Amino acid sequence: MTGSARIPTALTIAGVDPSGGAGVLADVKTMSALGAYACAVIAALTAQNTRSVTGVFGVPADFVRQQIDTLFADVRIDAVKIGMVGQAPVIGAVADGLIAWQPAHVVVDPVMIAKSGDALLERAAVGALRERLLPIATLLTPNLPEAGVLLESRAPDTIREMRRAAERLREMLAHTGPRWVYLKGGHLPGGDATDLLFDGDRMLELAAPRIDTRNTHGTGCTLSAALAALLPQSADVPAAARRAKAYLGAAIAAADALAIGHGHGPVHHFHALWPVPMPAA
Numbered sequence: 001m002t003g004s005a006r007i008p009t010a011l012t013i014a015g016v017d018p019s020g021g022a023g024v025l026a027d028v029k030t031m032s033a034l035g036a037y038a039c040a041v042i043a044a045l046t047a048q049n050t051r052s053v054t055g056v057f058g059v060p061a062d063f064v065r066q067q068i069d070t071l072f073a074d075v076r077i078d079a080v081k082i083g084m085v086g087q088a089p090v091i092g093a094v095a096d097g098l099i100a101w102q103p104a105h106v107v108v109d110p111v112m113i114a115k116s117g118d119a120l121l122e123r124a125a126v127g128a129l130r131e132r133l134l135p136i137a138t139l140l141t142p143n144l145p146e147a148g149v150l151l152e153s154r155a156p157d158t159i160r161e162m163r164r165a166a167e168r169l170r171e172m173l174a175h176t177g178p179r180w181v182y183l184k185g186g187h188l189p190g191g192d193a194t195d196l197l198f199d200g201d202r203m204l205e206l207a208a209p210r211i212d213t214r215n216t217h218g219t220g221c222t223l224s225a226a227l228a229a230l231l232p233q234s235a236d237v238p239a240a241a242r243r244a245k246a247y248l249g250a251a252i253a254a255a256d257a258l259a260i261g262h263g264h265g266p267v268h269h270f271h272a273l274w275p276v277p278m279p280a281a
Contacts, residue, residue, distance in 0.1 A: 008232035009076055010036040011103075012225060013068070013094055014083030014111070015044035015056075021266030022048075022218030023084060027225035029269035034247060036229035039075060041067040043094065044086040050217055050261030061089035068097035079105035081228035083221055086121060088128035095132040105231040108137035109224035110146045126150075135174045139237065141224045142169065144187040155187065159194060159205075166198040180237050182227070184220065186210075197241050204238055208249045215255035215265035222267055223248050 012027035020026065024040045031038035043064050047055035071077070080103045085091050098106060110129055112121040121129070130150055134140060147165045148155035150172070156162045166183045173179040183196045190210070197204040226244035234240035254271035268274075 008036045008078040008229070009039060010225070010228045010232075011039045011041065011071070011077045011080045012083060012228070013041040013043055013064075013080065013085070014221070015046055015086065016042060017046055017048045017218070019049045019217075019261060019266070021050065021260070021264075022221045026218040026221045026266065026269065027081060027083065027228075030222050030225035030247075031229040033269050033273060034226055034229040035233065036078075038229075039071060039077065041071065043090050044084055046084075049263065050265050051263030056086060058087045058090060061087070061093040064090050065093040065097050068094070068101070072097075072101040077101070077103050078232040079103065079107065079228040081107045081109065081224050082133060083109050083224065084111040084121070085129070085133075086125065088122070088125040091125060091128040091132050095136055098136055105138050105228065106136055107139045107141060107224050107228045107231070108133050109141045109220055110150060111220065112146050112149060130172065134172050137173055138178060139180045139182060139227060139231070140169060140173060141182045141184065141220070141227065143184045143220060147183060156183075157188065159185070159188070159196075162188075162194075162196050163198075163203060166196045166203065170198055170200050178237065182223075182241060184223070186219070195241075195245065197238060199237070202238075204241075206241060206245050208245060211249070211252045213252060213255050214263075215258070215260075215267065216252060217264040217266050219248060219252065219267060222251060222269065 010031045015023045017023035028038040045057040144155040151168055156165045166181050169181045180199045185194045192207045193210045194207040226247050230240040230243050251267035251271050254268035258268055
């Protein structure tokens, strides 16, 4: 395929969740389901299931940079999603690598805490994330607790506070070129899950009915990976964001069909591609 019809190539830079619900494995599933060719740079390893994270092993920063440089030297990368990076030196290596290679789209998902409540980012690395990754982000996708950490304040707990947080987060991004904040409102109570998309001028509300399921492991990873896959395929950021949110909503709605693990199970990344399971006899 050539020209505008070519299949986009999306890269995830993140950690590995062996259960497949979050991290690199979830990102690759998402990108593949949405029509992008997925590549991955491994930034961390975890011992993890649907109930807990029992260990984190960081990949050396120089090897993370070597993965990035070797990949970009050969493969056209249309968009990058950055997820769990774990440690400050790795954050620096990722930032330096992407500054050198200049991909068109950089989606930064500031992964800090797993669904189980376990920490996935060293406390000392929060400053490095704020100072090194936010300036290179073309799209930042924090949830409300992550927004609170980035802004050094409590998490927003109303739509009005979300709006102010989105404005403050946008001020932390670089001021050259298009830059967007996608603030996820899933932690707010209520019947709808409302997200905000803001570019410094337009504040768009993206709302969808809340789905009653405990199987929401990896929702943040899935959304940011969907955005990376869809940005090269969409007319603009709002169009990609609406498609990504719709995809995630459908993946959550189908999650109970998987029955993976005994804790917070994964969403169904291939809900539109796999046959509907037959009821048990």
